[in-house]
Structures are given as C-alpha cells and as structure tokens.
Amino acid sequence: MTSVTTPTETKKLHNAWAMYDWANSAYNLVITSTIFPAYYDAITSTKEGDKIINDKVEFFGRTFTNTALFDYALAAAYLVIALLSPILSSIADYRGNKKRFMQLFCYIGSAACCGLYFFELSTLELGIVLFAIAAIGYCGSLVFYNAYLPEIAADEDRDRVSAKGFSFGYIGSVILQIICFVFVLAPDTFGINVSQASRFSFLLVGVWWFGFAHIPLVRLPKGKPLAQHPEHNIISNGFHELRKVWNQVKHMAVLRTYLGAFFFYSMGVQTVMLAATIFGSKEMKLESTQLITTILIIQLVAIIGANLMAKLSEKFGNLKVLLGVLFIWVGVCIGAYFITTATQFYIVGAVVGLVMGGIQSLSRSTYAKLMPETKDTASFFSFYDVTEKIAIVIGMFSFGYIEELTGSMRNSIIALISFFAVGAVILYLAIVRARREHLKTTVI
Numbered sequence: 042m043t044s045v046t047t048p049t050e051t052k053k054l055h056n057a058w059a060m061y062d063w064a065n066s067a068y069n070l071v072i073t074s075t076i077f078p079a080y081y082d083a084i085t086s087t088k089e090g091d092k093i094i095n096d097k098v099e100f101f102g103r104t105f106t107n108t109a110l111f112d113y114a115l116a117a118a119y120l121v122i123a124l125l126s127p128i129l130s131s132i133a134d135y136r137g138n139k140k141r142f143m144q145l146f147c148y149i150g151s152a153a154c155c156g157l158y159f160f161e162l163s164t165l166e167l168g169i170v171l172f173a174i175a176a177i178g179y180c181g182s183l184v185f186y187n188a189y190l191p192e193i194a195a196d197e198d199r200d201r202v203s204a205k206g207f208s209f210g211y212i213g214s215v216i217l218q219i220i221c222f223v224f225v226l227a228p229d230t231f232g233i234n235v236s237q238a239s240r241f242s243f244l245l246v247g248v249w250w251f252g253f254a255h256i257p258l259v260r261l262p263k264g265k266p267l268a269q270h271p272e273h274n275i276i277s278n279g280f281h282e283l284r285k286v287w288n289q290v291k292h293m294a295v296l297r298t299y300l301g302a303f304f305f306y307s308m309g310v311q312t313v314m315l316a317a318t319i320f321g322s323k324e325m326k327l328e329s330t331q332l333i334t335t336i337l338i339i340q341l342v343a344i345i346g347a348n349l350m351a352k353l354s355e356k357f358g359n360l361k362v363l364l365g366v367l368f369i370w371v372g373v374c375i376g377a378y379f380i381t382t383a384t385q386f387y388i389v390g391a392v393v394g395l396v397m398g399g400i401q402s403l404s405r406s407t408y409a410k411l412m413p414e415t416k417d418t419a420s421f422f423s424f425y426d427v428t429e430k431i432a433i434v435i436g437m438f439s440f441g442y443i444e445e446l447t448g449s450m451r452n453s454i455i456a457l458i459s460f461f462a463v464g465a466v467i468l469y470l471a472i473v474r475a476r477r478e479h480l481k482t483t484v485i
Contacts, residue, residue, distance in 0.1 A: 060257050061206075062210030068175060074314065076333065080236070108444060111319055115433070118177045118180070119430040122426070125181065139188055140263055149177065153178055160243070191409045207344075207398050212344065217245065225238045302363075302468035303404055312460075316440055339391070360471055376392075
C-alpha cells in the first residue's frame with residue numbers, strides 16, 4: 042500500500058489516477074461508440090435511400106456481414122487480452138512494474154488510433170486490424186490502471202475515487218468528442234470532406250490519449266517487486282497466479298457469487314456500449330449527427346449516474362444498488378428491441394447513460410471492497426479483468442452471430458436480456474450470502 046502523508050497529496054494522487062480515464066475514454070467514445078462505427082458502416086454499406094443494398098465485406102478472403110465483422114474484431118481483441126493479462130499482471134506484481142505495462146499498452150493503443158487515419162474501404166484489412174489493436178491497447182492498459190485503485194484509496198474511499206475516474210473520463214471524452222464533432226459536422230470550413238474529418242478524429246484520439254496519459258504516468262507510484270517463484274517460468278507463472286487467486290476466491294462465497302453475476306451482466310453491459318452506435322446506424326438508419334448527439338447525451342448523463350450510484354451505495358450498499366440497476370438494464374433492452382424513432386433512441390440512450398456509468402464504477406469498487414487484503418493487486422484485478430473480457434467475447438460474438446444467423450440485430454437484443462436476467466438472479470444470491478456472513482452495510 043502506497044504511503045501518502047497528507048490529504049492534499051492524497052487528493053493529487055487520486056486526481057492523477059483519474060486523469061488516465063480522461064486520457065483513454067476518448068478512445069472509448071470516438072472509436073468504439075460514435076464516429077468510427079458510423080464511418081465504418083458508411084464505407085462498408087451500399088444504400089439506396091434508407092434501404093441497404095449490400096452490407097457484405099471481404100476480409101482476408103472471407104465474406105462477412107459488415108456489422109458482424111465489427112463485433113468479431115472486438116471479440117478477438119478482448120480474447121487476446123483475456124489470454125495476455127494473467128501473464129503480464131503476474132510479471133507486473135513480481136517485478137513491481139505495472140506502470141510500465143500500463144504505459145506500453147497506452148502507447149500501443151494510441152498509436153493504433155493514429156494509424157486509423159489511413160483507414161478507407163480499400164484498406165479494410167488494415168483498418169480492422171488497427172481497430173482490434175487499439176482495443177487491445179485500451180483494455181490492456183486498464184488492467185494495470187484498475188490495479189492501482191486498492192493501492193491509492195482506502196476502503197471507504199474506493200466508491201468515490203472509482204466514480205471520480207469515470208467522471209473524469211466522461212468529461213474528457215465529451216470535450217474531445219465535441220472538437221471532433223465540429224470537424225465532422227462542418228468539414229468544408231476546414232477544407233476537407235466528411236471522410237477526412239472522420240479519419241482526422243481518429244488521429245486526434247491517439248494524440249489526446251498519448252498526451253494526457255503522461256499525467257498519471259508521471260505521478261503514479263512505480264511499485265515494489267514481490268518475492269519470485271523460481272519454480273514457474275514467465276508464461277506459466279501468470280496462470281499460476283490466476284489459479285492462486287481463484288483458490289482464494291472459491292473459498293469466499295460472496296466474492297465468488299458476485300463475480301458470477303458480474304460475468305453474466307458484463308456480457309450485456311459491454312455489448313450494449315460497444316454495439317449501440319452500429320445498431321443505431323444500421324437498424325434505426327440514423328444519421329451520424331443523430332448518433333453522436335445520442336452518445337453525447339449518454340456521456341453527460343453517465344457523469345451524473347456514476348456519482349449518483351456512489352451516493353446510493355453509501356446508503357443502501359453496493360450489491361443492492363447493483364441489483365436495482367440490473368432491472369433497469371433489462372428494461373432498457375426490452376425498450377431497445379421495440380424502438381423505431383430517433384426520439385425513442387434518444388430516450389433509451391439517456392437511460393443507458395444513467396446506468397452505464399453507475400454499473401461500471403460500482404462494479405469496480407465493489408470488487409475492490411470484497412477482495413482480500415493483498416499485495417498481489419495486479420493479479421487480483423487481472424482475474425477481474427479476465428472475467429470481464431471473456432464475458433465481452435461471448436457477448437459480442439453472440440450479438441454478431443445472431444445477426445448473421447437471423448438477418449437482424451434486433452434479435453441479438455434478446456440474448457442481452459437473458460444475460461442481464463441471469464446476472465440479476467446470481468447477484469440476489471450474493472446479497473443473501475452477504476447477509477449470512479454479516480458483511481458490512483457498505484457492501485450489501
């Protein structure tokens with residue numbers, strides 16, 4: 042645990058940590074949620090009015106539905122991280138260099154975003170590969186970023202500090218989104234076309250991410266090496282650490298059950314976040330300006346949601362608030378299945394924003410509260426991250442596969458409803474077990 046001598050220094054450290062959310066959330070907003078999906082759908086679809094004539098693309102000799110390929114690329118990226126993070130996290134713990142890995146993935150992700158400037162239909166393979174690499178950089182850096190939370194914040198501060206990170210992320214990403222929006226909305230003012238404006242936005246994301254990331258990279262502690270395990274090599278030690286974490290988790294009934302719920306509802310949450318814009322573009326036939334407006338609404342409302350959930354958790358407990366949020370998510374998915382107008386899409390987007398920031402922030406801090414006291418923070422958060430990433434792989438693959446199988450993304454939403462419902466049932470069991478173990482009210 043990092044020693045901080047004064048409240049002022051503690052606040053500065055918390056703010057510096059939160060600035061990484063400010064830096065990398067621009068990727069999450071512009072690349073996965075707004076301009077990139079709209080640009081991708083536009084260049085890979087042939088339309089006559091509102092009717093799609095052709096939505097098939099060739100990727101390394103194979104034919105895919107364009108939006109399914111988008112889903113598969115993200116699923117592949119998250120699978121890579123699920124396999125890599127146990128290895129890298131154990132190295133980070135035992136060599137005390139998680140900041141270096143956080144920096145490495147940050148650089149990989151930001152460079153890939155810059156490379157997307159060259160993405161056109163004629164360079165589809167390059168664009169999809171860079172898109173996946175950017176996702177790997179984003180997710181890989183978050184493994185080590187999240188691992189700092191239990192080190193820099195006391196137990197009673199983790200909900201607030203976690204919410205601060207998400208709030209910083211939403212504010213920072215909205216600022217850059219508005220800058221990019223200006224280019225996309227009025228490209229003629231800058232002597233460029235819409236395609237060039239979109240690709241310039243990808244370049245800006247990379248520069249923004251790289252630049253602001255240096256605030257936390259300078260301020261966060263380096264960490265101290267732990268005892269080595271000479272009986273394991275660098276590769277096997279990572280999975281040894283993962284197994285060691287699981288051996289502790291399986292004897293902690295509440296944490297184990299909570300992770301089961303987290304696994305299922307993450308299939309839904311992350312898929313909604315990653316597929317919302319491509320759904321709006323293809324199924325709702327919304328214009329780029331309408332999609333960007335919706336996502337901006339989501340981001341702004343999410344700031345309120347993250348802080349609201351932190352306040353509610355202080356009064357009602359983390360698990361109860363999360364359970365209530367899951368019921369709202371089920372309602373969101375049912376509503377999304379039936380919506381047909383832009384106004385309805387805006388309304389659903391506003392509700393998504395309210396619960397999106399809350400569930401992400403509260404899930405992270407709940408795990409930090411339930412995990413045991415340990416110096417292996419990177420390994421524990423690697424376990425958390427692997428759980429989430431495998432859930433995303435299943436969620437995104439299911440979403441894409443059901444669309445290819447049935448011909449409609451709306452049918453994919455039915456799977457998301459079931460993910461949230463199962464997550465809610467398991468989370469209720471976690472609450473029951475927490476009561477039996479008489480855990481403190483801030484958790485239940």
